[in-house]
Amino acid sequence: MHALGQVLVALVALIHVYxxxxxxxxxxxxxGRAAFGTTEEFAEQTAAMAANQGLYNGFLVAGLVWGLLAGDPLQWQVETFFLTCVAVAGLFGAVTVSRRILLVQTVPAVLALAVVLATR
Incomplete structure (x- = not known):
């Protein structure tokens, strides 16, 4: 079960790398425009903002990878914190941007979090 949790944490990290x-x-x-449903004009106007968002998602990746590489007892604590951050960000995105974010970001994070906590 621990291995499943680690695979799910890695999957969430890979989603965020993407x-x-x-x-x-x-x-x-x-x-990129197709993934986010934007026009060429909008993409040009918001490129700096999107890069900033990408940087923050990179921090989530770094935290999840840290959790994967950390030994006990730190591992489950780091994974729990960063998976919770991903889930909250996904909930906020689902409410403010698109419900699709709930499936892409929140559901995988919550599943990984449940397995990580179950194997604690």
């Missing part, structure tokens, strides 16, 4: 790439590198491209 979000970082979309927000920081691909925001203005057709792929």
């Amino acid at each position: 979000i970082v790439v979309l927000e920081m590198l691909l925001w203005r491209t057709p792929r």
Whole structure:
């Protein structure tokens, strides 16, 4: 069960690596615009803001990777904190931006969090 928790934490981290790439590198491209449903004009106007969001998602990745690499007792504490941050950010995004964020960000984080806490 512990291994499943670690796989799920890694999956959440990988999802956020992809979000970082979309927000920081691909925001203005057709792929980035399609992912976020934006126009070329909007993407140009908001590129700096998107890169800033990407940076914050990068911090979530760093925290999740730290949790994966940390030994006990720190591991579950770091993973719990950063998975909770991801879930809260996903809830806020679902309310303010798109309900799709709930499925992409919140659900995987909550599932990983449940397994991490169950194996504590």
